Amino acid sequence: MSSTVHVFVVSPDTRSERRFELHTSVGQLKNKLELFTGIPVHNQQILLLNNEEDANPVNVLNDDSRPLGFYSVRDWQVLKVVDTNPSVSFTGQLTDTSQVEKFEISEEAYAQRQDTVLAYKQRHKIGRFAEKDQPEQHASPEISIPVGSRCEVETTEEGFHKRGTVRFVGLTKFGTGEGIWVGIEYDEPIGKNDGSVQGERYFTCKPNYGVFVRPDRVRVGDYPVEEINFDDDEEI
Structure with missing residues (x-):
């Protein structure tokens, strides 16, 4: 009899096919699930279904000390994987912009504010506010991270x-303040999006494969694809 089981793992933001050892405890399983669902261990409720359309679970994996085999x-x-406290982990909210309240302001009111990009450019004479006899200044430093290059993100x-x-390398419409985002x-579904944030698309990839980070967290180099093994490494 096989000591492993192939299952589908679904959560508010992810869906994947995984293989686990039957002797893996529910507590160990939750630690693995957090890596690719983003749901903290203490907020996870795991339901066992025959298929994704089932309204009623076959079982609830509610004893962290029990192995998967105990639940057949x-x-x-x-x-x-149900998130019992989505307000902490924000599951399901990163790709749903329908509930985001839009902030609108008139051009006249915007021009009067002193904490805006427009005011910053006026004070520092950047762009169209630069003095005519001086070369245009750039607000953002040059970043040596070529698009298409292999990289590793600091963890x-x-x-x-x-x-x-x-x-993608450049300015975005999200985030506070000015600055470059990468x-x-x-290579694995450990990201936060599909290349778009708050309805604005910057590149295209599969859901949960995309992420945006600051340049100082990115190292460019000849990094080979390294598959992340979520399975139990123990052998019996």
Whole structure:
């Protein structure tokens, strides 16, 4: 009898096919699920379904000490990961802009404000406000991160490499203040978006493969594709 099981894992922002050891405990499973669903361990509720359309779960994996085999998990069943506190992890909200309240301001009121990009350019004589006998100044420094290059994103987790391909370098409409953002398509579904944020598209990739980070977190180099293994490494 096989000691592993193939299942579909679904969450508000992800859907993937995974393989787990049947002796893996529910507590260990939650640690693995957090890496690609983004839902913190203590906010996870795992439902076992026969298929994604089932309204009623076959079982609820609610005992962290029990192994998957205890719940009779079979190949190609569905582990549905429910976020019990989405206000903390923001699951389902990054791709849903329907509830975002739009901020609108008249051109006259905008021109009177002193905390805007327009006011900054006026004070520092940038762009169309530059003095005619001086070359135009640039607000953003030049970034040596070519689009299309392989890269690795800085992470605090030891041994965990976030690798991918640079797809965008430039200014965006999101974020506070001015500055360059680097858009990356990860090799694995550990990102936050599909290359678009708040309805604005900067590049295109599969859902949860895209991410935007500051340039100082990106290292460009000849980084090969390194598959992330979410399975239990123990052998018996």
